[in-house]
Amino acid sequence: MGMIGRVRSQAVDASKLVTDWMEHRTGIVTMMEHFLFEPVPKRGAWIYTLGSLTLGLISLQFLTGILLLFYYVPTTDHAWNSIYYIMNEAYFGTLIRGIHYWSANFLLAAIGLHMAQVFFSGGYKAPRELNWVVGVILLLLVVVIAFTGYALRWDQDGFWATVVGMKIGSYSPFVGGQTIRFLMGGDTIGPATLSRFFAIHVWLLPAALAPFIGIHLYLLRRHGVFGSEFEYTERLAKLHERQRLERFERYEEEDGEPNTGRRDRADRDGSE
Amino acid sequence: MTRGDFLGFGVLGAIFGAIVTIPPVAFVLSPVIKTDALGQSDVPDDWFEVGPISEIPEGEPKNFVVEFPVNQIYSEEEIINNPEAVKTEGEVIPNAVWVSWKTEILEGGKLGKTQRPAFVGEGGSLSQEQIQEVTASLNVMSSSCAHLGCPVRWLVREGEGLFLCPCHGGLYGINGEYQGGPPPRGLYNYTFEVRENGMIYVKHEFDIEPGLNKQQPYVV
Structure with missing residues (x-):
């Protein structure tokens, strides 16, 4: 065994030690497996990424939004100037604000596509009704965040769009006046x-x-x-059963060292 | 749990619940409480100068800009005038005020006679009778569309003029009366007065036409 081979096997051992240590204390490896390994049908696999796309765009909003806060000033006399500074003076300001602006636009489109996919595939049916309800709450939150973000530019576009939006709210029965005075302060x-x-x-x-x-x-x-077409829990149970059997077989073959903790594919294939 | 325990928990829960919820809710809602319950306004209850009546032409409205001071947060009157505080400029909310002479509308939408008193533009101070006559002949209108609040502009086409809202196409005549589009009523009128020097003054107050729509011009 050459030096490179030795270093590689040491690295593999070390990483196994670390993952086993973490798994034992936090269960994070099983958790990641559960969250990331999803059996997906081959047909139309891309359409199932729309939810992840939405989540990705929301993450972009959080990240770029935090960055914009380093320069943005929320006062009527300085808001526009601070955005002008972001766009013209700060390094990559156009990029950061551009990502915030465009991913906000694409986010609403992605949510629309995501909802259409769930709707047309019947993904809202029992026992998933509550997830549709939670999704609608998320949609409403995103719409109000988009509306309130428009005002922060404090330019003619944002100002009048805000006026129109608030006046639409003012037509609500009974609480219209209070709602708009709450928003206007x-x-x-x-x-x-x-x-x-x-x-x-x-x-x-x-x-x-x-x-x-x-x-x-x-x-x-x-x-x-994937619902009845592709029952996830059933599938996962079969997978775990197969893994258990494989481990058991190898334990018998190796005859000795107890086989605990996570094993990666290389272990299972016996190609070490 | 005994009846006494239950009542005790109830009373304690109510007290602690109130202690925890009332301050943050009142904190966030204080502008609503001040305007709705206490009837305060962010704009001082004063008269603000609009412009001279002599500048208003016949058969066409004239636009003036009035800057109303806004008492909100760092623009509060007390803070601006406080000698100990860092010198701050008070914020103003500019209002575009449309003023026109009341005009008769003929069949087919053509403009008829204008109620412009003959003495207007002669100079000199106005008498009480003249002030009354001028006050009765003026439309002092908010530029804020009665639909969703966009600023209307005067548009002349083939010799006929109308106020047009750029957002959703609300239309009003020269007296601010509803002509077409989505608005539920005509333009809002300011509370105004004319003084001896021939100037118009307004308050940040608007008429609410009974029976049409009780909608306040919330955003102006």
């Missing part, structure tokens, strides 16, 4: 309006969004994606 549009939209866009709703995404993913994993 008084009885006229002004500094309080921008501060409130900033608070709602940057903290309130993203903080509300995160747990609902967690519930959405939990329910997804609880019921799987």
Whole structure:
């Protein structure tokens, strides 16, 4: 065995030690397996990535949004200037804000496609109704975040779109007036309006969004994606049974060292 | 659990619940409480100068811009005038005010006689009778469309003019009356007065036409 081979086997041993250690203490490897390994039918596999696309775009929103906060100033006299600075002075400002802007636009399109896919494949039917409900809550949160983000630019476009949006809200029965005065922070549009939209866009709703995404993913994993056509739990049980049998066989072959913890594919194939 | 325990928990729960919820809710809703319950406004209850009546032409509205100060957060009057605080400019909310002479509308939408008093533009201060006559002949209108609040503009086509809202196509006549499109009513009118110097003054207040739509011009 040459030196490279020795180093490689040492590295494999070390990584196994680390993963086994982590698995024993946190169960993270089993968890990752459960979250990442999904048996997917060959036919139309790309259409099942729309949910991941949505999640990816939301993550982009969080990341670029946090970056924009380093320069953005939520006051009526400086908001526009600070965005001008981001776009013209800060390095890669156009890129960061561009990603925030365009991924917000694509996000709504991705959500539409995602919902269409779930709807036309009947993915909302029992026992997955609640995940549809949680998804609709997520949709509404995203729409309000998009609306409040538009105002933060404080340019003519964003300002008048905000006026129109708030006035639409003011036609709601009984609470129209209170809703709009809550959003404006008084009885006229002004500094309080921008501060409130900033608070709602940057903290309130993203903080509300995160747990609902967690519930959405939990329910997804609880019921799987593929329904009767491709029963996930059944499939996973078969997989685990096969793995158990294989381990058992090899334990008998190796005759000795107890076989615990995670084994990767190389182990199972016996090609060490 | 005894009846006494139950009542005790209930009373304690109510007290602690109130202690935990009332401050944050009142904190966030304080502008709503101040405007709705206490009737306060973010714009001072003063008269603001619009412009001279002599500049208003016949058969066409004239646009003036009035900058109303806004008392919100760092733009609160107390903070701006406080000598100990860092000098800040107060925020203003500019309102575009459309002013026109009341005009008769003839059959087919043509403009008829204008109620422009003959003494307007002669100079000199106005008498009480003249002020009354001018006040009765003026439309002082908000540019904020009664539909969803976009600013309307005066558009002349083939000699006939109308106020047009750029957002959804609301149309109003020269007196601010509803002509077409989605708005539920005509343009909002300011509370205004005319003084001896021939100037118009407005308050940040608007009429609500009874029976049409109780909608306040929430955004202006």
